[in-house]
Amino acid sequence: MCGIVGLYLKNEQLRPKLGSLFQPMLSEMKSRGPDSAGVAIYRDPVNGSQTKYSLAHDNVKFDWQKLGTTLASDCQCNASINQIDTHAILIADAQEPHVRTWLKQHHKGVRLVGSGSSVEIFKEVGLPDDVYSRFELEAASGTHMIGHTRMATESAVTTAGSHPFATGADLCLVHNGSLSNHNRLREQLEKAGLEFQTENDTEVAAAYMTHKIREGATLREALEQALIDLDGFYTFCVGTETGFAVLRDPIACKHAVLAETDDWVAMATEYRAIATLPGSDAANIWEPKPQTIYAWGELT
């Protein structure tokens, strides 16, 4: 099972309502995935010298302010940090590899779940509605969001095993389906230097795309290569800085529907998740074809 949803708002006047438009989409998919939920929201891009990091810790009382202060001092940079439940959004103007290394050395319990200029990733175990309100997303504004409701089949129900999974700067992946060659692929990617936090198949798909992009592939090329190298069932939705992309495997038995109006573009596992959007009745609605990349925004 699992449910995935994506929404990009073309109409700037709707962007202050992104969180409230997306909430019923995610909520409608709870019957497909009541274990855990997660979203990536693209909002408030930082300036060119800064990077935005989405961090998570199992302990809701973790001292994020102290982390921010120490990081600023150790890395000699400006850093601001804002805690939202078990997650925190860190904005720092240090080099990203330095921050990653520093986090790994000083805070083993902190998970870096995403980074870039505008993406923020929040995910937790629990019903989608509860997760959504914990991260104060109803009132959120922004350009686009992707989300996932999980019914675990491949690995444990944990926060780390929830989607989305980051695949690079401002890139992240949600997945409906299951991969059958993820163990072999994980071994190969570990040899190439990638690190894994879980036994989750989607984390392997995300690492695979991260690896391809680091090697110089565009996202489009990484997705085309994924069609050859990933074995299993999948409908992927990939969030990018400027929109999102959708890809289904050649058999395409995992459901997916796309809809577009002058105001928005939406994807969902089922139409009922789109039905609450304004103008959905009259939207152009279609089912994405197998092994075909559908994209809104740049796939660079």
Add this chain to the structure above:
Amino acid sequence: MTTLDLQKIGLRKVNKTLQSTTTTAGEKFTVVNPMGGHAIACGLQSDIEVTIDGHAGFYCGGMNKNACITVHGHAGVGLAENMMSGTVRVTGNASQAAGATAHGGLLIIEGDASSRCGISMKGVDIVVGGSVGHMSGFMAQAGNLVICGDAGDALGDSIYEANIYVAGAVETLGSDCEEKPMDSSHVDALTELLNRAGIKVDVQKFKRYGSARTLYNFHPDNAGNY
């Protein structure tokens, strides 16, 4: 005419009303605000007319017997699954596995149908005004699948029997599916089906496909493959 608001009264009450044995022949019902909900108008047994005003979700019109169901919009996965008789019409597109395992009746999809349309069909007549996706007519056993547009990859794979008529292009034929001659009986049957569906396409454009019947029995030359 009775109006049933799915969002107000919920699916169970809608279906309970439609499944009631106290309805009269030809009685009309309209389901409003379907919002892509699942299993709308399933298991109907009476000769009633049901209009669904909007897009339906999965398994709409499943197991239908006698009723005439029209969806004014698109329909999700498993439309008219295991239909026994009656009519199901969709004015838009249908998702995967439309008419799966259906034994009888007439299913009309005025737009396109996605993959596996008519999978394991057992006697239903399906008329698709547009095109169908890959693996349509997979393991079809009886009935007619009429495709007025194009057919995707592996049409009629592992087909037992059934007639598949295609007016447009066929991407590839599936295993054991082959083109068959169109004789006058097929032209007559196809003409009658298109008339019943209310879809106007020149019958001369169609080609007929069916089973080559080479998979019916185990072939000893294939023993090495097992």
